Structure formats: structure tokens, C-alpha cells
Amino acid sequence: MEKHLLMGDEAIAQAAIDAGISGVYAYPGTPSTEITEYIQKSEEAKEKNIRSSWATNEKTAMEGALGMSYAGKRSMVCMKHVGLNVAADAFVNSAITGANGGLVVVVADDPSMHSSQNEQDSRFFGKFAMIPVLEPHHQQEAYDMVHYAFDLSEVLKTPVLLRITTRLAHSRAGVAPRLITREQNELRLPEKLTQFVLLPSIARENYKTLIHNQEHFKKAALESGYNSYLKGNDKSLGIIATGIAYNYLQENYPNQEIPYPVLKIGQYPVPNEMLQEIYDECDELIVFEEGYPLIEEALRGSLNIGKNIKGRMDGTLAFDGELNPVKVGKALGFPEPEKRPLPDIVVPRPPALCAGCPHIDSYKAINEVIAKHYSKGRVFADIGCYTLGALPPYSAINTCVDMGASITMAKGAADAGLVPAIAVIGDSTFTHSGITGLIDAVNDGSNVTVFILDNDTTAMTGGQNSAAVGNRLEDIVRGVGVAEEHIRVIRPLKKFHEENIQVIEEELNYPGVSVIIPRRECIVVLDQRMRRKFKDKTQ
Amino acid sequence: MKKDIIISGVGGQGIVSMAAIIGTAALESGLNLKQSEVHGMSQRGGDVLSNLRYSDKPIASDLIPEGKADMIISIEPLEALRHLPRLSMEGWIITNTIPFNNIENYPDIDGIISEVRKIPNHILVDADTIAKDLNARRSTNVIILGAASEHLGFELAVLENAIIKLFEKKGSKVIDQNITAFYKGRELAHS
Numbered sequence: 139m140e141k142h143l144l145m146g147d148e149a150i151a152q153a154a155i156d157a158g159i160s161g162v163y164a165y166p167g168t169p170s171t172e173i174t175e176y177i178q179k180s181e182e183a184k185e186k187n188i189r190s191s192w193a194t195n196e197k198t199a200m201e202g203a204l205g206m207s208y209a210g211k212r213s214m215v216c217m218k219h220v221g222l223n224v225a226a227d228a229f230v231n232s233a234i235t236g237a238n239g240g241l242v243v244v245v246a247d248d249p250s251m252h253s254s255q256n257e258q259d260s261r262f263f264g265k266f267a268m269i270p271v272l273e274p275h276h277q278q279e280a281y282d283m284v285h286y287a288f289d290l291s292e293v294l295k296t297p298v299l300l301r302i303t304t305r306l307a308h309s310r311a312g313v314a315p316r317l318i319t320r321e322q323n324e325l326r327l328p329e330k331l332t333q334f335v336l337l338p339s340i341a342r343e344n345y346k347t348l349i350h351n352q353e354h355f356k357k358a359a360l361e362s363g364y365n366s367y368l369k370g371n372d373k374s375l376g377i378i379a380t381g382i383a384y385n386y387l388q389e390n391y392p393n394q395e396i397p398y399p400v401l402k403i404g405q406y407p408v409p410n411e412m413l414q415e416i417y418d419e420c421d422e423l424i425v426f427e428e429g430y431p432l433i434e435e436a437l438r439g440s441l442n443i444g445k446n447i448k449g450r451m452d453g454t455l456a457f458d459g460e461l462n463p464v465k466v467g468k469a470l471g472f473p474e475p476e477k478r479p480l481p482d483i484v485v486p487r488p489p490a491l492c493a494g495c496p497h498i499d500s501y502k503a504i505n506e507v508i509a510k511h512y513s514k515g516r517v518f519a520d521i522g523c524y525t526l527g528a529l530p531p532y533s534a535i536n537t538c539v540d541m542g543a544s545i546t547m548a549k550g551a552a553d554a555g556l557v558p559a560i561a562v563i564g565d566s567t568f569t570h571s572g573i574t575g576l577i578d579a580v581n582d583g584s585n586v587t588v589f590i591l592d593n594d595t596t597a598m599t600g601g602q603n604s605a606a607v608g609n610r611l612e613d614i615v616r617g618v619g620v621a622e623e624h625i626r627v628i629r630p631l632k633k634f635h636e637e638n639i640q641v642i643e644e645e646l647n648y649p650g651v652s653v654i655i656p657r658r659e660c661i662v663v664l665d666q667r668m669r670r671k672f673k674d675k676t677q
Numbered sequence: 678m679k680k681d682i683i684i685s686g687v688g689g690q691g692i693v694s695m696a697a698i699i700g701t702a703a704l705e706s707g708l709n710l711k712q713s714e715v716h717g718m719s720q721r722g723g724d725v726l727s728n729l730r731y732s733d734k735p736i737a738s739d740l741i742p743e744g745k746a747d748m749i750i751s752i753e754p755l756e757a758l759r760h761l762p763r764l765s766m767e768g769w770i771i772t773n774t775i776p777f778n779n780i781e782n783y784p785d786i787d788g789i790i791s792e793v794r795k796i797p798n799h800i801l802v803d804a805d806t807i808a809k810d811l812n813a814r815r816s817t818n819v820i821i822l823g824a825a826s827e828h829l830g831f832e833l834a835v836l837e838n839a840i841i842k843l844f845e846k847k848g849s850k851v852i853d854q855n856i857t858a859f860y861k862g863r864e865l866a867h868s
Contacts, residue, residue, distance in 0.1 A: 310700070476744055477763070490780075
């Protein structure tokens with residue numbers, strides 16, 4: 139069968155198309171973005187009329203997907219790990235409603251925080267919601283698991299979580315797609331039209347069903363083949379390896395069998411009998427998990443009075459950071475490969491705002507006004523390219539916590555007496571989670587000045603469309619009650635610097651809610667647009 | 678046949694294209710392949726790294742273990758050194774000599790080059806100047822690829838076809854430029 143070179147993200151996207159989805163719902167977030175982008179660019183998906191445009195945030199995405207499932211069609215929702223926090227209300231409750239059409243939630247975790255604020259492990263979220271979780275170890279398995287996940291979802295009427303990590307999401311390998319693909323489902327409402335009504339009386343019944351289903355979920359994990367016990371003669375040690383950690387284990391035994399028994403895990407909840415078997419057979423166990431110690435913690439228990447369990451909790455492996463072949467090898471007692479040290483001359487090259495970026499002009503103006511009239515430490519920022527304003531030479535911001543927190547934290551600090559407080563948020567982050575916070579500020583008449591840096595795109599993740607740009611932003615700001623005269627649009631350009639300073643001074647002086655919108659297109663998006671234009675002209 | 682290659686540089690220098698050419702050559706040769714890179718924050722002028730592995734046997738890890746890379750191919754000299762702990766003791770380091778200077782504390786370039794020269798198996802190429810001479814400024818990465826070509830384990834025709842395939846949509850002029858750049862790089866590796 140012909141193999142295609144696909145990233146993990148792309149393999150998941152192609153599998154969803156082949157498995158007969160009618161829609162994908164997502165907000166961009168590294169390392170999950172390419173799943174939805176692949177479907178958006180796919181001719182096949184266009185022909186099949188698969189809906190795929192960006193959602194405003196992960197919660198609206200999750201709910202959109204759940205609605206499609208209610209209507210009987212297959213849907214997929216994709217996000218990065220912290221996006222699942224945003225979608226959590228809908229996600230956890232979707233376990234209680236259950237699914238109608240197949241519903242698969244893909245979450246891409248980012249251990250080692252390559253592009254993230256934490257390294258939370260979404261398998262815990264799956265456990266919390268009490269739904270099946272799948273964790274592929276390579277790209278082909280990711281492709282196959284999507285098909286399986288939709289089947290499982292429709293047979294057991296449950297959402298299924300597919301958990302991947304950065305290294306699988308952004309690594310390419312040969313993938314053989316299935317030759318026989320599935321048609322989309324017909325519109326078909328749930329048999330019981332109250333299935334999705336989570337009134338307490340109904341939710342209690344549904345929850346009992348979910349509890350009862352745990353046995354089915356475990357049985358599926360026993361029979362699917364994604365969990366397997368590989369025999370080994372040396373029973374002084376038993377190895378449990380989940381997802382991509384299995385690859386790092388294999389890497390340490392090139393061209394040879396692993397001498398110890400291995401329990402390879404790719405599906406949760408893990409059946410107890412599988413854990414029992416390897417526990418009984420071996421003198422001690424070592425657990426390799428990419429993420430938090432989920433299985434390790436369960437095996438040790440609070441009292442840790444059984445056999446010796448090695449892993450992230452006893453220091454055999456560092457608690458934080460992603461695994462790699464050398465870390466796994468060391469834990470197994472292999473000597474570290476001989477290597478050269480990093481020469482002293484090497485200095486870091488941190489990411490930075492691009493030359494010509496509009497945010498540079500905004501930060502220069504904000505910094506100047508603060509230096510002139512106020513003390514430092516009053517700029518509450520958000521998540522996007524402009525977070526790089528934390529680094530020198532700007533050192534312009536004091537917080538970055540979660541999507542939308544700039545406005546609400548500035549409000550809280552202003553409530554505490556830090557006035558004026560300044561919020562800095564991008565156009566896409568504002569529509570994602572900033573609007574509700576702005577309503578809070580308006581209702582309280584808080585002394586905050588909110589900068590909505592409108593660069594006409596979701597820049598950090600590669601220039602996806604924003605939910606609202608241009609005049610629509612002013613409409614929203616006006617609509618939530620900010621006074622017309624305190625909505626100021628400026629052009630973040632050097633030639634308007636003095637003019638902009640004056641606007642900022644005026645609004646910081648105003649003891650209520652002001653919104654300043656520095657508006658100029660992202661320089662990278664502009665560059666791409668110009669190149670396309672040039673190409674069209676020359677062709 | 679098994680090769681583990683680190684490709685490095687700065688965002689926008691053509692790392693992904695270089696990995697794609699070598700990857701295509703590996704696939705056309707019927708080999709297994711894994712190629713990983715980090716996206717996101719690192720695209721904003723930060724350092725970029727790709728792990729490229731190909732083998733006639735199945736490949737387990739997407740990441741090359743430290744101390745095991747057969748080769749570092751870098752489009753930027755500081756970035757070549759950044760990944761030195763990943764190189765095997767017998768490995769090759771093949772790098773452009775021209776810095777991409779977007780940081781205030783960029784180290785002394787002579788110091789960087791002398792560190793590269795400490796690695797017994799090294800190839801240094803001033804790819805930027807050659808690219809300028811060839812009037813193909815965007816082909817710096819392909820010149821470096823040419824300089825590395827002898828150590829990649831492919832017939833020349835296979836690599837040439839992979840270059841043609843990558844630039845197919847850009848027309849014959851771009852293809853010719855890159856083929857010329859490739860051979861120029863290969864020639865310089867010998868001089």
C-alpha cells in the first residue's frame with residue numbers, strides 16, 4: 139500500500155476525513171493547529187463538504203462538535219492541552235450526555251513547554267471525565283486509532299479522547315491510509331430526546347450509565363490490541379511504557395529483543411488484570427509515561443507498600459520535562475552515550491518580535507508613557523506574539539497567565555488600587571476570552587485601559603483568521619458598553635508616535651474603562667500576502 | 678543503511694525545505710523515515726531544529742539520542758554548535774560560515790569557526806557569498822545540502838530528483854538555480 143509522508147497531526151486529519159466526519163471544530167494552538175489546517179486545505183474535504191473554519195475558542199469548538207454529534211453525524215474537535223481547560227465545562231459534561239454521532243476530542247499536550255504555559259497531561263482529564271483515552275506511539279497508529287475511536291464512540295455512545303504530544307504531532311513518517319473509507323452519517327437524532335438534557339434527574343441516570351460503562355471501556359482496552367503484553371525472560375524488572383515512551387524504550391534495544399516483560403499501553407482506562415499480570419510476574423517495575431505519572435501513581439498507591447515502582451515519582455526520571463531515548467536508557471542502567479560538551483561560546487537565541495512588527499511600536503509608546511507619568515509593574519498581558527514583549531529590549535509586560543486574563547487581572551489589580559492598570563491583548567485572544575472580562579470592567583467602572591492589538595490575524599500559530607477584526611472589534615467594544623469617546627483607534631507606526639503617546643496619556647488619565655486599538659496588519663502575513671500578489675501578477 | 682541527521686538554523690532559513698529534499702530522497706529509495714521539528718514560538722527568529730532519521734530498518738524514536746547523530750547540517754554557524762552534544766564522536770559537522778545576527782550578544786564569529794574546526798570531521802562553506810554569486814540568494818540551504826551530499830548515502834541522481842520534485846511548482850528557472858547551487862556546494866566541500 140502506498141505510504142504518504144505525514145505529520146502526526148496530518149495523519150489524524152486524513153484519518154478523520156476517511157472515517158466520515160462531517161465537521162472539525164478547533165481554535166489554533168501549538169502543537170494541534172495543523173490538524174485543522176490540513177482539513178481546511180484538503181480538496182477531498184471540500185468535495186465532501188466537511189465544515190472546518192476556526193472556532194472562537196475551544197469551548198465553542200467543543201460545543202459545536204457536541205451539537206453535530208447530537209444530530210447524529212461524526213465530528214472531531216482539536217485543541218492544545220491548555221485549550222482543554224477552556225473547553226472543560228463542555229468536555230466533562232459531554233461524558234455525562236454521551237455521544238450520538240461519533241465524537242472524538244483530540245488534545246495535543248506539550249511536555250517541556252516548547253510553546254506553552256504548563257505541561258499538564260490530558261490523560262488525567264480523560265480519567266476525570268471517565269471516558270476512554272487513546273494514546274498513539276507513532277503516526278500510523280494515530281491514523282488507525284482515529285478510525286477505532288469513531289467506532290468506539292458510536293458503539294459505546296461516548297466521546298473519546300485522543301491524546302498526542304508535540305513529538306508525534308510535529309514528526310513526519312510514512313502512513314498508509316485505508317483504501318476503503320466511510321461515508322458520512324445521515325442526520326439522526328438521539329433515540330431518547332432527553333439524552334442531552336442534563337437536568338439533575340436526568341444527569342443522575344446518565345451518570346449511572348457512565349459508571350456502568352467503565353467496565354465496557356476497560357473491556358475495549360483489553361481487546362483492541364492497543365494494549366499489549368510482550369513477554370520477556372528476565373523478570374527482575376517489568377517495564378510499562380505508554381504512547382511515545384514505547385519508542386524511546388525500543389530505541390535502547392536496536393535490532394534486539396527487550397529482555398524484560400513489557401506492558402505497552404495505548405488505551406485507557408487500563409484494565410486491572412493487565413497491570414496485575416506484570417506486577418505479579420516481575421520483581422520490580424519501571425514506568426515510562428510521557429507526562430505526569432498516571433499509571434505510576436496508581437500502582438504505587440498512597441502508602442507505597444508493595445513492590446518497588448520506579449519512574450518519575452522516586453527520582454529515577456525527572457518529574458518534569460519530556461522523555462527522550464537517553465533519559466529512558468539511563469533509567470534502565472545503560473551508560474550515557476559519549477558526547478561533546480556544549481561550547482561556552484554558544485549563547486541562546488530566543489524568539490523575538492519580527493522587524494517591522496506593529497507590536498514594537500505599541501510597546502515603545504506604552505513604555506514611554508509609563509516611564510513619564512507612572513511607576514512600572516502595571517501592564518497585564520495575554521497570550522500571543524506580543525507576550526514576547528516580556529523580553530528585553532521591551533520588558534514591557536508584567537503578566538501572561540491564560541487566554542483573556544489580561545483584562546480581568548488588570549481589573550482586579552485596579553480594584554486593589556493599582557491605577558491606572560493596563561491590559562494588552564491581541565484581536566484573536568480578545569474574541570477568544572477577553573469580551574466577558576471587558577463586560578466585568580464596564581459594569582464596575584474599573585480604571586483600566588485595554589489595548590487590543592489588532593494585527594488582523596492569529597499570528598503566533600501561523601496566521602489563521604481571527605474571529606473579529608477591523609470595525610467588528612469596535613462594534614463589540616461599543617456593544618459591551620465602553621463609552622464611544624473612550625474607544626480610540628491608533629496606527630502603530632513610527633511617524634504617528636507622538637500622536638499615539640497623546641492618545642495613550644489621555645486615556646490613562648480617564649478614570650474609567652478605555653479601549654485603545656492599535657491597528658496594523660501582522661508583518662509576516664503582509665509579507666505572505668504581497669508575495670502571493672506578486673506571484674499572481676507574474677503568472 | 679541508517680543515518681541520523683540534525684538540521685539546524687534560524688527560522689526562515691529553509692530548514693524545512695532541506696529536510697524535505699533529504700526526506701524525499703530517502704522515501705524514493707524505499708527507506709523508512711522519521712522527521713521531526715518544533716513549530717510555534719521558535720518560528721519568531723529563534724533557533725530551529727529538525728531531527729531527520731532514515732534507515733532500511735524500522736525507526737523507533739522520532740528524536741535522535743544525544744551523542745548519536747551522524748551529522749549536523751547547519752545553515753548558520755552558531756546553530757551548528759548549539760547541537761554539538763547531539764553529534765556522535767565520529768560525526769560530521771557541515772555548516773555555513775555566515776552568521777545570522779539577530780541578537781545583541783552574538784559571539785565572535787572567529788571564535789565560533791575555531792570551535793567548529795575542533796571537530797575532526799568538518800566542512801565549512803561560505804554559502805551566502807556563493808548564493809550571491811550565483812544570483813540565487815534563497816538557495817543558501819541547497820548549497821549547504823550540496824556540501825553535505827557525499828555523506829548522505831544517496832546516488833546523486835536521487836538527490837537531484839528530490840530537488841526537482843521540491844521546486845517543481847516554481848518553474849524551471851528556480852529548479853536550475855538550485856541544481857547549480859547544489860553542485861557548487863558539493864564541489865566546494867572537496868576544495
